[in-house]
Amino acid sequence: MTMTLARPRARAVLPLAALCLALALPALLLTLRDAAGVLPLDRWPAALASPDLADPAELLARHALGPRILVSLLAGAALAFAGTLLTQALRNPLAEAATLGTAAGASLALTAATLFAPVLLSAGREWVALAGGAAATALSFALASGRGFSPVRLILSGLVVTLTAGSAAATLMALKSDYVSEVFVWQSGSLLQNGDGVAKSLAWQLALAILATLPLVRALAIIGIDDRAGAALGLSPARVRLGTVAIGVVLAAAVTAGVGVIAFLGVAAPALARLAGARTFKARLVAAPLLGALMLWLTDRMVAALSTGLELPAGAATAVLGAPLILALLPRVRSTLPQADNAPPAIRRASPRLLLGIALGILALVLLALGFGRSLSGWSWLAPAQWADILPLRAPRTVAAAGAGLLLGAAGALLQRVTGNPMASPELLGVSGGATLGVLALMLASSVALGPLSAAVCAGAGAALATGLVLGLGLRRGASPDRLLLAGFFVSTFASSLAAAFLASGDPRAQWLQTWLTGSTYLVSGGQAAAAALAGLAVLALLPLAARWLAILPLGAPVATALGLPVAASRGALVALAAVSTALAVLVVGPLSFVGLIAPHTARMLGLRSPAQEAQAAALLAAAMLVAADWLGRTVIFPWQVPAGLLAAVLGLPAFVWLMRTGRA
């Protein structure tokens, strides 16, 4: 009896032990090497127990390298523990601090406090981080629960919140540029330690979280399988979930406060634990933190070993290592995700006059943006005598914003139709992230300043590659809409982590990158503006040609095939059009704006539900939003300026949450 029980258990433990050994051995060797570099190994035990602090070597052993190793283990374990709780409670293999918006919210709160109200930080970073992290997580949940609640939707809501919080933080930093690299070093998850303070607080925070989890473990193990089974046992699934999510969020926010944002570990560790044979929740609760601790330990030591002077922060490194891992895991993960919710394929003819009205409204808005503004003497209309001086400055920005809006709005509407997912948008598909990666690749490969042309070429190439990658992963098994979006999500996160690492590097070109990332029309030339506008108008004109595809595709592949539609080809063509549009727009307004997500919803809210009209209206509305954002950005805090892309994101998200909540979209 005992024999038969023992055998499967031994089989389950074997791959896990092998994996742990594979992680721990190189980490240990690197650590021994680094430790010997600080202090002869035989003196370490004494230095840790009762250090002679007057000896710099013993000081560094006891208060720098020692705590750093400990923090890498503790932070890794804590993030993996939080990730295990969140994935189980939400029955969502991709739920963790970075995907639910927790880390970004905590990071935004800390950035804002650092720049504008440092006095808030005197009492400790944890409280500020917790407030921001909890608020952002609540926002993700609110956004996801508008109409029906699904794991995919939660992750996408979390991404919207994450990207918006990132935009808001970038806006703040654009206004206080002198701290940029310092804030980014911390944001990108540096494990540098200046004593044992962080290690101590992480230790008790993790211990408290474990204690708080103990009474929930049994209930969670059952809930992970089925709510009804839990209810039959007399549990309140909602309460158990809420309590578990709270523990996970608080723990993750505490880690963010201590060491910054370390992405993907909370997802990667539980996923690896499962792959290594930890099939039950209880087994993962032990195995995942163990793996998480070892993974961060190894990552941090590898980063230290590879660094020459300026060190890549460990948080950025986990993103770089973790993103491909997650992408590789996606096909497996997919099977455990429930179906995505489909946009209702309602078809109703709206009056063409409405479309005309929107177009006229935009014309009026453009005239306002060109003519009305602020100067030394206050708000005023441009006098004809000033036209020759001021219009060459204003017109390219306004026209570029309008053109980029047309492109993004059309792309958003196309993607939402094709994927049948109301959360689809160019920002979330990873196309924008790909453009960012293209520019970063050029900056890393050469040390010259970037010209607009080389940046354009690289952004375009990056966007094309990312789209290809996302499509390749997403379409491999029958064009599943969710997988497409999830793959895009990881491309976006990967790009932003890498960008943060570059901004932290102290490279003088970081400022240029920052300007571009924040989506400012400041440097747009007349030629670029005209190109964006022409491309936008061309896409607008192409949309009616795709009306039939757009109407039939959301009905699902079987129906579409039955109606004689070449499903894969039509999807491919529409997604390619969306990708090209996005790449062109991103060059002008940067990778973040969200008008591509919001505008199609606004169009539907206005009653434009026939596919081609919806897409055209979405394009026009997105143009209006970006023109308005650009105008506001130029005037509100004159003579300072807020980038249009950021302003559109920061103002757009609350509007979007409201739309989703009221269920009118």
Place this chain on the structure above:
Amino acid sequence: MTFPKTGTGALSRRAFLALGAAGLAVRPAFAADMRVACVEWTAAATLLSLGVAPVAAGDVPDYPTWVVEPAMPRSVIDLGSRFQPNLELLVEIAPDLVVVTEGYGVDAGTFASLAPVHTLKTIPADGESALANAAAEARRLAERIDRPEAALRLEAETQAAFDAARAGLAPLAGAPVCVASLFEERSIRIYASGLVDEVLDRIGLLNAWDGETGGWGFSYVGIERLATLPENTRLALLDPLPDPVRLRLEASSLWANLPVVREGRVFQVPPVWPFGGLDAAGRLARILAQALGTS
């Protein structure tokens, strides 16, 4: 007939400048009238130290926090971010000259169609002296605004500041000093080469830091690296040092036990713009002499 006062002034000034350009030998008389806009602080401070107040400058509100001297008059119009100065405002101000700083976000081409442009070079070429570059750049700007004598005076003042500091620091001659800024409590920005390094040399001190640097002449490293500074190194921390950072630094067991901290050799000194010109170099010499001279 009456015109708005500013309008007439501008007209007559333009007319006079046109005359000057036509070759009349009365240029020094107009020089004081030259309306110069500066995109960032090094240009503004250099202009001020040449005795001319800019008509407008980038990020005026933060100048007193980071640069302090020479004081910026209240009349200077804020152009907005130093990396994205407001171009419409610049056109409205219609300066006679815009001073753009190389390697600072916006490039000179952006302004070429709006106003005459002068490009200031603050980062010396490889192997070139930062002080020599700063002096040459001050001279070039002084000539551009028709005040060549002001550059000579600035150079003399800077040299005098070096001499006075060197004399005051004579008891410390050759002592190792490390100049740094702290913006968060785990990492430190140490000025390794360039202006700060050369000023230390001129006033008879030794830059204790010889670590790796980036393009701007500083190293950004963990504070644990301070443990291995040469013995008796004095650490000069430039303001602004945010209060929460100072508090968390004091709570740090590593910081509290660093030799330089335990032995009381940390000096918090007023702000100096480390990427500045001759004026910043003179200010650094004065501030170091004052802070370290009595130690």
